[in-house]
Amino acid sequence: MDPVIVKHGSSPIVLGFPHTGTYVPPEIEARLNDNGRLLADTDWYVDHLYDGLLDNATTVKATFHRYVIDANRDPSGVSLYPGQNTTGLVPKTDFDGEAIWNEGDEPLEADIATRLEAFHRPYHAALAAELERLRKEHGIAILYDCHSIRSHISFLFEGKLPDFNIGTNLGVTCAPEFEAAAENVVSLADGFTHAVNGRFKGGWTTRHYGKPETGIHAIQMELAQSTHLATEEPPFAYDGEKAEKLRVHLQDILERIERLSFSARM
Template identity: 85%
Template sequence: MTDPVIVKHGSSPVILGFPHTGTHVPPEIEARLNENGRLLADTDWHVDRLYDGLLADATTVKATFHRYVIDANRDPSGASLYPGQNTTGLVPETDFDGKPIWNEGEEPTEADIAERIEAFHSPYHAALAAEIERVRREHGIAILYDCHSIRSHIPFLFEGKLPDFNIGTNLGVTSAPEFEAAAQSVVAHAPGYDHAVNGRFKGGWTTRHYGKPETGVHAIQMELAQSTHLTTEAPPFAYDEAKAEKLRSHLQDILERIERLSFSARM
């Protein structure tokens, strides 16, 4: 059985979360996906590769399971992150275009969802919470930087083109302002890119659940438009080396600035 989470322990105050890069779907669940669902189109394609090596001492916590199994960045209660807006749930019924992903009559039941919380969602968050606490004990501060990507055009979810960089701190609640400002400063001066702060993406459940600056835990979500690092935002969702290298320089700048600030903040 594939472990639901892979952890790499680091010595930095920065923790990188990867809830949506996993593509593992257990066979008994895959059999219930329809042809559209089996494309796994809503994966955060190559985001772990994009960040690989940018901050050598960062801790990484990576879900191996696909978000169609269960979404590690959704409230386990099933509450919506964006009430009144189109979104996908804890166990999605549709893809990001609003199209069904399950065979008719084989959609996940409440019992299925409960089993998947226990088998996948809970182990991922147990590991993430343990690393946050370990890092906070060691440094007096922990910075969770949650790594995401999404197609730049998804009419079902948002109008027009998504900005290249989307920083989310739930309107400043999940992070001290200096960490948000550090990330924004980099993207605002990145030539050829656009950005938004707390726009369509204000931070998912992970960011909102863990980001409590008063306790020394800060959380920022970075949602990247996939046009910034993929050859095409359609199958086979190939990684574009040239685009990615250009983007990686800005991402590294963000992480290094956040790390420097975290060392200053703990003194």
């Protein structure tokens, strides 16, 4: 299976999906324990949530699961959130801090190096190529990095996560008007909560590519899975009614950012 699937679009916006993939090579799956094989930390149905919201958007999807290697982590292994609980480049635990590998089967440095070459680097090569293609075409490109996570995970954060979590690394990764456009939509979204640069300030992907001075902007949207799942436990069923209410606001965000991107290039 190819590690990345790209759909080429003409809009300045690229939708990144680093965590919707569920493919685990058999030789790696054999090393996962029963807990790991649940693949509980998948960004369940996030690609479905965004499907059709912006017809001309480019999409870049990782097909592999984050337990194989996390496409949203620094390839050097440096932590995104020093001093806070998080998971690494190749996670040793799930988001609850529970082991995902059989005893003695935890990935070694050689495993990580192999997975970097086979999965992580191809995904980012594709993502970088699409951003550069659109920057050359439009003079600007915007990476909108699509994520979701369970709304209650005491190992990672206290209490209930807001529904919409916008991350721009404290405003560094995109022009302020793009962050403001997203915040304006979610702040007016009836029945939803939001945070800007709260617990999730943007992962490695957002921080790596988001350099507004070069014409490439990046913003991460982390959604609480309670916004679109019937249950945040297996079988992680999709709730179409919830999802449609959410999609209205996601579409509004994307359309506003796209309009702003066309204005910015004038």
